Amino acid sequence: MGDNEVFRDMVSILGEGSVAQNVSMKQYTSIRTGGEARFLAEPDSTEKVLEILEYLRKKHLEFYIMGNGTNLIFPDSGYDGVVIRIGSKLSRIDHVGNRITAQAGASLTAVSAIALESGLEGLEFASGIPGTIGGAVSMNAGAYGGEMSHVVAETLCVDELGSIIRLKGEEHAFGYRKSRIQTDRLVVLEVTLLLRPGDKADIKRRMDDFNGRRREKQPLNMPSAGSVFKRPEGYFAGQLIQECGLKGCTIGGAQVSDKHCGFIVNLGNATSQDVLDLIRYVRKTVYERTGVLLEPEVRIIGGEI
Numbered sequence: 001m002g003d004n005e006v007f008r009d010m011v012s013i014l015g016e017g018s019v020a021q022n023v024s025m026k027q028y029t030s031i032r033t034g035g036e037a038r039f040l041a042e043p044d045s046t047e048k049v050l051e052i053l054e055y056l057r058k059k060h061l062e063f064y065i066m067g068n069g070t071n072l073i074f075p076d077s078g079y080d081g082v083v084i085r086i087g088s089k090l091s092r093i094d095h096v097g098n099r100i101t102a103q104a105g106a107s108l109t110a111v112s113a114i115a116l117e118s119g120l121e122g123l124e125f126a127s128g129i130p131g132t133i134g135g136a137v138s139m140n141a142g143a144y145g146g147e148m149s150h151v152v153a154e155t156l157c158v159d160e161l162g163s164i165i166r167l168k169g170e171e172h173a174f175g176y177r178k179s180r181i182q183t184d185r186l187v188v189l190e191v192t193l194l195l196r197p198g199d200k201a202d203i204k205r206r207m208d209d210f211n212g213r214r215r216e217k218q219p220l221n222m223p224s225a226g227s228v229f230k231r232p233e234g235y236f237a238g239q240l241i242q243e244c245g246l247k248g249c250t251i252g253g254a255q256v257s258d259k260h261c262g263f264i265v266n267l268g269n270a271t272s273q274d275v276l277d278l279i280r281y282v283r284k285t286v287y288e289r290t291g292v293l294l295e296p297e298v299r300i301i302g303g304e305i
């Protein structure tokens with residue numbers, strides 16, 4: 001099937017302005033690397049997500065689901081398929097009692113702000129994580145002792161056959177930065193959080209404290225994909241990397257941040273290859289010097305480390 005035909009079909013499903021061809025993933029990832037996606041589609045309703053998935057399945061076209069792209073590294077050679085971005089076009093948030101229901105593309109920051117406004121506690125840890133709630137559930141994102149598994153009551157998903165399923169609590173099989181969403185290749189459409197009534201001033205104080213610690217410790221003014229490695233049991237990845245003398249270590253345009261060694265930052269012209277080479281170098285060096293094998297937390301599209 002030719003690209004023009006696929007493009008026309010997708011526009012007829014999603015509408016003008018919701019599909020683009022040959023899109024640089026630099027614009028759509030927080031680390032600002034990667035080649036072009038053959039197509040990028042941004043559905044603005046759950047019905048359109050279902051329709052586009054059905055179309056891609058019928059035509060045997062590859063697809064990849066992304067949110068805000070804050071944990072992703074696309075190859076420099078690009079992505080030969082359809083990137084479906086579930087972001088700001090699918091970001092409605094509703095609040096009833098102790099529950100907040102958000103479409104998957106709602107930002108964690110926006111959902112946390114609603115929790116604060118509504119005097120609901122439990123989501124303070126997430127207010128500074130720059131992803132969508134769909135991406136956060138998939139990754140079981142967490143910080144400062146909290147993680148999504150503590151607050152997710154239910155999600156509405158589409159499975160690989162196009163059926164809508166509802167997952168509750170333990171059915172998500174949450175683990176450290178992983179969930180059933182990843183292993184079963186589910187697409188999250190909507191997330192319901194169950195929070196607890198709390199004191200607004202306390203909630204705000206905790207959010208401000210966590211965000212202050214982020215600003216102080218993390219290189220938030222540089223493009224990155226957050227912490228590159230998972231926390232190895234009994235250690236902190238950043239500390240191990242620093243102790244191995246890798247602070248500021250640079251390959252091409254990618255650098256081990258000198259503010260927080262767990263982050264790799266893009267100095268301006270990094271390629272994904274630079275980032276991956278640096279990840280491999282850090283991993284090898286840390287393993288040789290300490291015996292600890294660091295596992296990447298970032299999602300590397302089309303390849304393993």
Ligand SMILES: Cc1cc2nc3c(=O)[nH]c(=O)nc-3n(C[C@H](O)[C@H](O)[C@H](O)COP(=O)(O)OP(=O)(O)OC[C@H]3O[C@@H](n4cnc5c(N)ncnc54)[C@H](O)[C@@H]3O)c2cc1C
Nearest residue numbers: 067068069070071131132134135136138141142143188226
């Ligand atoms: C400065 C900075 C700080 C960060 N701090 C933290 C932190 O404290 N804690 C932490 O855990 N992470 C942190 N991260 C990483 C990242 O923000 C989180 O992993 C976040 O949850 C990813 O959300 P996203 O929408 O950007 O997802 P993406 O990066 O777009 O995707 C991540 C994964 O989620 C999947 N996904 C996305 N949306 C959906 C969906 N609707 N349905 C199914 N799968 C989906 C993708 O396929 C991919 O596997 C940080 C990143 C940066 C840049």
